[in-house]
Amino acid sequence: MIVYLLLVLFAATFLVLIVKRDEIAIIAILFSFFSMCYMFMNPEIMVFGFGGWSPPFGIVWVLDKLNVFLALLVTGISSVIAVYSLKYIKERRHRYYTLLCLITIGLLGVSLTGDIFNLYVFFEILSVSSYALVAFFLNEHAIEGAFKYLMVGSMTSLFILIGIAMLYGLTGTLNFADLASKISHDPPYMVALGLLVAGFSLKATIVPFHAWKPDAIEGTPAPIGAIFTSVSTAIGVYGILRILFIFNLIQINWVLILFGAITMLLGALMALVQVNVKRMLAYSGVSQIGYVIMVIGFGTLLGITSGLYHILNNALIKTLLFMGIGIGIYLTGKENLNEMGMKNTPLLICVGIGLLSLSGIPPLNGFVSKWLIFMASWEISPMLTAIAIIASALTLAYSFKIFSAMFLANRKIEAKVPKILLIPVIILTALCVFIGVFPQAGLNMIEPAVNALLNQNQYITAVFGG
Amino acid sequence: MIEVYVGMVLIALTGMYCMVWKKNMIKKVIGLGIFTNSIHLLLIAIGFRTNGIPPILTQVNADYFAMQAVDPLPQALVLTSIVIQLSVTALALGIVTLAYRHLKTLDTERMNRLRG
C-alpha cells in the first residue's frame, strides 16, 4: 500500500520533466496528503516490510502515531506550497516541480521509515534536492546560499553516517526496534548518540549549526523558504526525537535545555536588526525551534506535548507568513523592508493574524502552545520560564517591525493580488484561528503521538510480534 | 585491525581540514570526497573478519560459509553511500561552475555578500 504511494510520487517526479505539465506534481502531492489522512484514521501500528522480508532482515516502514502525525503535517504543507507556487514561480517551473516532488519524497521517507540506514538515504534525498532548490534562481545570492548550505549540510550528513556505522558495529543491526532492545548506555554508544544528534541538529537549526539558514533562505524563492523553516526543521527535530526514543533517553536532558535556551535568545536578538524580510523570518524560525528543543529536553509529559504542539503551530504560522510576504515580494519586486509598503485588506488581515499568532496573543494558536511551554518550564525552573518570556517579548518586537514596514509605511502601492496566491493564505489563516479557538482539535492529533513516543515496548512488540 | 581505525581517523581529519581551512571552492569539494571515503573505509572495516572469505555463496563453500564469510551488509551500505556521494559531488561541482560564471571568482573569502 505504501509502495504505491512511493511509486506515484516517483512517477510524478519524472513525468513532470518529460510531459511538461505541472498539474501532475500537484495531483501527486495531494494524493499523498489524502492517503496520509486515511492512514491517520487507523488506530493501530502498521508495519510494512519491503519485498516481503520480515523485520530484522529487511527494510520496514513502521507507521505509529508519531510518524503519521509528522507525515500528515509534511504532506499538508507541501500540497499548500505546491498550489501556491503555480503562480509565484514564473520560469523553469517544470524543474521546480520535479525538485518539489523530490523534497516531498524525502520528507515522507524520513518520517515513515523504521530502519536507520533508510533514514539516512531519504535524508540525503531531502538534502540534495534542497541544495538544488536553494540555487534555483541562479543569481549571486542563490548560488552563494546554495554553496554554503551544501558544504555544511554534507559535513553533518557524514557525521550521521559515522554514527550509524558505529551503531552497526556495536549492535549488528539496523532496525529501530532491534536497536532499541540491544542498546545500553556505555560510552561508545554515547559517542554515537552525540554524533547523531549533532547531525540532525543541522536540519533542526540549533545554535552552532544554524548559520546556513539565513543565507540560504535569502537566496531561495519564498515558498521554498516556507518549506525549509516549517517542515524541514520539523523533520530535524523528529530525527533527534527518534534517536532519543531508540536510546530510551526521553528524560531530562540538560544538553538539549542548554542549547534550546541559547537558540531562543540568539534567534530573537539577531532578528531584531535585519533589513531583509526573508532573513528576518529565517531567524524567527531559528528562535521558535529553540523553544521546541528546550521543552523536549524536559522529558515530562507536558513538555513533550507542548513541544509537538509548537512544531505544528510553527509550521502553520511560518508557512502563512512566508506566503504572505511572498505575495508582497511578488507585487513590489523588492525584498528590502524599506520598500515594501502595500495597501491590501485581505493580506493585512492574514499577515496580521499570522504575526499576532507568532507573538502568542490569546485567541490564536500561538498562545496555546506558548502557554503550554511556559507551564512546562515552570515545573523545572522559573529561570527558564523567564528566558522563554523574554524571547516572546523579542518576538513581539520584530513582528511589529515587519507589520509596520509592510502596512504602515508612507509609500504604499496598491495592487491586486491574484486569487491562486491568496487562497492558500486564507486557508492557513482559517486553520490558525480554528486551532486557537478549539485547541482540543490539535491535542487530539498530538496526544496519541506523545503516547507512542513515551512507550517503547509497544513499538518493539508491534514490529516483532506482528 | 587497530591500524585501519587509526588510518580512518587520520584521513577523516585530513578531509575535515581541507573542507574547513582551504579557500578555493574546488579544494573544499575535494576535501568532502576525502572525508566521505574515510567513512566508507570505516564501514568496510567494521564488517571484516580475520582470515575471511569473500561473501559469495556457491556450492563449494556452502558448509562453512556462515562461519568464515566477511559481513556483506556494510558493503551494500558503502555501495549506496558511494552513489549518494557521487550525486552530491556532481551537484557541488555544478554550483562551483555557476559560481565562476556569475561571481567571476572561486575564492570563498570574497563570497560574503550575505552576512549579518
Next chain:
Amino acid sequence: MFEQWSLFALAFMGFIFLGFLIYMLGNRKSRKEEMKYETYTCGEPFPKVSIGVENFYHAVKRSLGIKDLRSHHSGRISDYLIWVVIGTVIVILLTVVWV
C-alpha cells in the same frame, strides 16, 4: 484545562469586535477637526520625510551584544564550518559526560 477555552476565545474575539465598533463610531465625528492641527513651519513647505525601517531598533543595535553576534555571522563559509566542528565536539563531550 481546555474545557471552557472555546467560550473564552469567542468572548475575547467578541470584545475585540465591540472595541472596533466603538472606535469606528468615534472616528466619524472627529474627522473634520483633523485639518486644524497641521505643523506650522513659518510658511515653508513641510517635507514629508519618513524614517526607514532600517533604524527601527537603532538604540538596541549597540547594546545586548548584538554587534558581537553580527560579527560572528560573517558570511564566510570557513567560519560556519569551524562553528559546526566546534559544536559537534562540544555536543559529543557533553553527551558522554552528562547523560
